[in-house]
Amino acid sequence: MAQYFEIKAANPGYLLFYRMGDFYELFFEDAEIASAALGIVLTKRGKHLGQDIGMCGVPIHAANDYLNKLIRQGHRVAICEQVEDPKEAKKRGAKSVVKRDVVRLITSGTLTEDDHLDARASNFLAALAMVRHGDTDFALAWADVSTGETFTADLTAEQLQDELARIDPAELLLTEPTRTHLLEHRLLPPAWAAIAHLAPAESFDSEAATSSLRAALPGGAFDPTALSRAARxxxxxVFGYVRESQKGVGVALRAPVADGAIRHMAIDQATRASLELHQTQRGQTRGSLRQVIDLTVTASGSRLLSARLAAPLADAPAINQRLDAVGHLANDTLLTSRLRADLKAVPDLARALTRLALDRGGPRDLAAIGKAVGAAAALARHLEQREEVPDVLARIARILSAAPLPLASELALALDDELPLLARDGGFVRKGYDRALDDERALASETRAVVAALQARLIEETDVRSLKIRHNGVLGYFVEVPAGHGTKLLEEPHRQTFIHRMTMANAMRFTTTELADLEGRIARAHEAALEIELKTFASLRYDVLSRTDALRELADALAELDVTSALAHLAATRGYTRPDIDDSLAFRIEGGRHPVVEDMVMAQGQSFVANDADLSGDDAVGGGRLWLVTGPNMGGKSTFLRQNALIAILAQMGSFVPATSAHIGVVDRLFSRVGASDDIAHGRSTFMVEMVETSAILNRATRRSLVVLDEIGRGTATFDGLSIAWAAVEALHDTTGCRALFATHFHELTSLAKTLTRVSNVTMKVREWEGEVVFLHEVGPGAADRSYGIQVARLAGLPEPVLARARQVLTVLEQRSAGTASSSQKASVLDDLPLFAHQPASRPVEKDPVHIALDAARPDEMTPKQAIDLLYELKKIRDDARRS
Ligand SMILES: Nc1ncnc2c1ncn2[C@@H]1O[C@H](COP(=O)(O)OP(=O)(O)OP(=O)(O)O)[C@@H](O)[C@H]1O
Known part of the structure; x- marks a missing residue:
């Protein structure tokens, strides 16, 4: 166990997968954790210091599934392999232990295998450095180890949370002091705390980083000193952690992109959640914006689309460049469908390349690279047939046409059609590629014919017709004759040729020098063939890796082409239009639709009602407009609010938008708060959350921002809520001057439009029909006079007695606020306050005319006509009761 303890001590915080034969075994506490996490049996093996040693194990062939489960549950695993042949160990003495060492650390942020990764999602490892001096407070570096993409950004404390929400890392490295600081300043929400991994302060040393980064990214193209000290x-x-986890295999990361240089629309976590960008509030992908707009056909395209959705741009020229490309393809549907058809066959180049760089790749990764390069050339031809393509497409075409075609041809020549996962399994080099390999293979595969010929000759020589040459794992090749003939072979002249190996009940087994020779040659042929194949693999891998930069650029271009053509396809098939984007304060949407609700409504066979919004502002008049949206519950307020926020996001990520026209002056920050929810884990009540978020908006929104607030202030007593909402509207109007949509059930707020010049009232229209409300989902000018809450409650199935009582209370409250309630009415309601205090039900059931009619009915004695008449009568009684 000494070796185990030594290795375990060198890898604290990791579950040690300790290789023993065909199993990875776990011991002591690791075994307890893993057996509980994986649902596998915990056994015992011997004793240590008088205590039983707990143990559990997973078979090698199924290890990946188990690893996956553990990583998903947030565990970290160290893979400890035998690093010498057991025969070598024996040479040191019968009792010596086979050398073992940890060959890889597996954590959620350092995964590279397809089995562990979601093909359509990035998987980032992030590191957060804190500085107590300088311009910025923090710097973040993050990398997707599976593709090599790497980024850095200098951040203020205020930006930190938004950035983390955007990147959504799988693992976050920080030091103990940084964590303490974040916790003290409430900057580390539970979601980030859960993925945080404490790293020693030395790993964040900027001086040491300078030289280690230079060594990891040679070539001089990247100068670490150009980064801030914190970013370095x-x-x-990040580089150190990846290096450590790959245990000397090297770090296949790219030079970092300075993300701070790109201007993004700031979107905080609450806004992302409320707009359901990547997943719904219930954590599902279905029903999110991403799910509706992601029509990409490659995994890397899908990852890029997701990244663009997470980080819309805030730079009009850059957005317009993307829109030019999407627009070009949206108009040329023939070209788009050709591109999309060819893109479908493009494998995940970036991830295959990384696996090869980390020496974890196999023949299929080589083939993927060849296929992607080949496809790039075909795609380039499609693009080159068109004249005057926009800049983005011209750049993509240039990169695609520079794809290293000789490499693709070489790979196609070398690799067979059916490929094994691992190079060491052999059999992947195509016949005809290497003469020497073909010769060795011929020898190996011609074994049967050679053996058959030898067998025929031996039969001839011995005259034993039943003589056979057989093979098994213990003896290898041997000659077998029935027992009766055995003695013949033991005698002259045959005893010169046949060497006795074994006597069985009915047979005798021999070998011959020639047979042993043949056996040796066959085994050597297999070995020699595999050796040649492995050499071929190594040389092809070298060819690929020597073009790493070009291939990475190609992978990026393919992903970008996929995203662009997918957005064009979206625009063409869903009736999206190109938004006008500039640096004004415009926000004018005509015929806007909610991309997700539209899909849902249409799936139910109904049509979505498009609505206009105009929040356009002007610096000269003090900023953007603020629309106060009132209307009944279920009238479509939230849908309207969100659709405008989503249109802004889609437009700035470079997509067409669901509207007949849209003119948007770049939005620098987007805030959306819809309703309120508890954050019990963080110890904050519904109302507290709402106020913290509202204050974030009031403090951070600028004139360029778009603010969407839905029912702020409803989580407290009516007057407090109303006053807060009132003050918030005033502040947004007077101080911030941003473009804003504010939905509310406080109808009193609508009077603000009289005093605040840039506030307008709009309402969701409804029609009443036979006592029922019909929602038109149409936004029009004006203010709603009521909320129709009771009608909606009835639609939701609230019991009739409760509804009747609610109507009664509502009438009195309304009269009271209008000053027309009689004193006895006022007294009666005041007696009942608080409103929902229980009052013994007035047992209306016994007097209910519907019940009386039903009690009187005798179904067994009725004719069908009488039954129908009764049904009509019941409906009439119900309708009369409703009208009264
Ligand atoms: N423009 C529209 N066209 C068609 N159906 C719509 C439209 N807007 C909303 N709906 C439908 O009405 C439902 C309710 O909409 P929404 O949640 O936006 O109402 P609301 O006014 O915010 O309600 P509440 O005040 O109760 O929160 C939606 O789920 C959708 O099915």
């Missing part, structure tokens, strides 16, 4: 420290921590 964070990047150094």
């Amino acid at each position: 420290a964070a990047l150094g921590a």
Whole structure:
């Protein structure tokens, strides 16, 4: 066990997968954790210091599934392999232990295998460095180890949370002091705390990082000193952690992109959640914006689309460049469908390349690269047939046409059609590619004919017709004759040729020098063939890796082409239009639709009602407009609010939008708060959350921002809520001057439009029909006079007695606020307050005319006509009761 303890001590915080034969075994506490996490049996093996040693194990062939489960549950695993042949160990003495060492650390942020990764999602490892001096407070570096993409950004404390929400890392490295600081300043929400991994302060040393980064990214193209000290420290921590986890295999990361240089629309976590960008509030992908707009056909395209959705741009020229490309393809549907058809066959180049770089790749990864390069050339031809393509497409076409075609041809020549996962399994080099390999293979595969010929000759020589040459794992090749003939072979002249190996009940087994020779040659042929194949693999891998930069650029271009053509396809098939994007304060949407609700409504066979919004502002008049949206419950307020926020996001990520026209002056920050929810885990009540979020908006929104607030202030007593909502509207109007949509059930707020010049009232229209409300989902000018809450409650199935009582209370409250309630009415309601205090039900059931009619009915004695008449009568009684 000494070896185990030594290795375990060198890898604290990791579950040790300790290789023993065909199993990875776990011991002591690791075994307890893993057996509980994986649902496998915990056994015992011997004793240590008088205590039983707990143990559990997973078979090698199924290890990946188990690893997956553990990583998903947030565990970290160290893979400890035998690093010498057991025969070597024996040479040191019968009792010596086979050398073992940890060959890889597996954590959620450092995964590279397809089995562990979601093909359509990035998987980031992030490191956060804190500085107590300088311009910024923090720097973040993050990398997707599976593709090599790497980024850095300098951040203020205020930006930190938005950035983390955007990147959504799988693992976050930081030091203990940084964590303490974040916790003290409430900057580390539970979701980030759960993925945080404490790293020693040395790993964040900016000086050491400078030299280690230079060594990891040679070639001089990247100068670490161009980064801030904090960014260097964070990047150094990422590279160090990846290096440590890959245990000397090398770090296949790219030079970092300075993300701070790109202007993005700031979107905080609450806004992302409320707009359901990547997943719904219930954590599902179905029903999210991403799910509706993601029509990409490659995994890397899908990852890029997701990244663009997470980080819309805030730079009009850059957005327009993307829109030019999408527009070009949306108009040329023939070209788009050709591109999309060819893109479908493009494998995940970036991930295959990384696996090869980390020496974890196999023949299929080589083939994937060849296929992607080949496809790139075909795609380039499609693009080159068109004249005057926009800049983005011209750049993509240039990169695609520079794809290293000789490499693809070489790979196609070398690799067979059916490929094994691992190179060491052999059999992947195509026949005809290497003469020497073909010769060795011929020898190996011609075994049967050679053996058959030898068998025929031996039969001839011995005259034993039943003589056979057989093979088994213990003896290898041997000659077998029935027992009766055995003695013949033991005698002259045959005893010169046949060497006795074994006597069985009815047979005798021999070998011959020639047979042993043949056996040796066959085994050597297999070995020699595999050796040649492995050499071929190594040389092809070298060819691929020597073009790493070009291939990475190609992978990026393919992903970008997929995203662009997918957005064009979306625009063409869903009736999206190109938004006008500039640096004004415009926000004018005509015929806007909610992309997700539209899909849902249409799936139910109904049509979605498009609505206009105009929040356009002007600096000269003090900023953007603020629309106060009132209307009944279920009238479509939230849908209207969200659709405008989503249109802004889609437009700035470079997509067409669901509207007949849209003119948007770049939005720098987007805020959306819809309703209120508890954050019990963070110890904050519904109302507290609402106020913290509202204050974030009031403090952070600028004139360029778009603010969408739905029912702020409803989580407290009516007057408090109303006053807060009132003050918030005033502040947004007077101080911030942003473009805003504010939905509310406080109808009193609508009077603000009289005093605040840039506030307008709009309402969701409804029609009443036979006592029922019909929602038109149409936005029109004006203010709603009521909320129709009771009608909606009835639609939801609230019991009739409760509804009747609610109507009664509502009438009195309304009269009271209008000053027309009689004193006895006022007294009666005041007696009942608080409103929902229980009052013994007035047992209306016994007097209910519907019940009386039903009690009187005798179904067994009725004719069909009488039954129908009764049904009509019951409906009439119900309708009369409703009208009264
Ligand atoms: N423009 C529209 N066209 C068609 N159906 C719509 C439209 N807007 C909303 N709906 C439908 O009405 C439902 C309710 O909409 P929404 O949640 O936006 O109402 P609301 O006014 O915010 O309600 P509440 O005040 O109760 O929160 C939606 O789920 C959708 O089915």
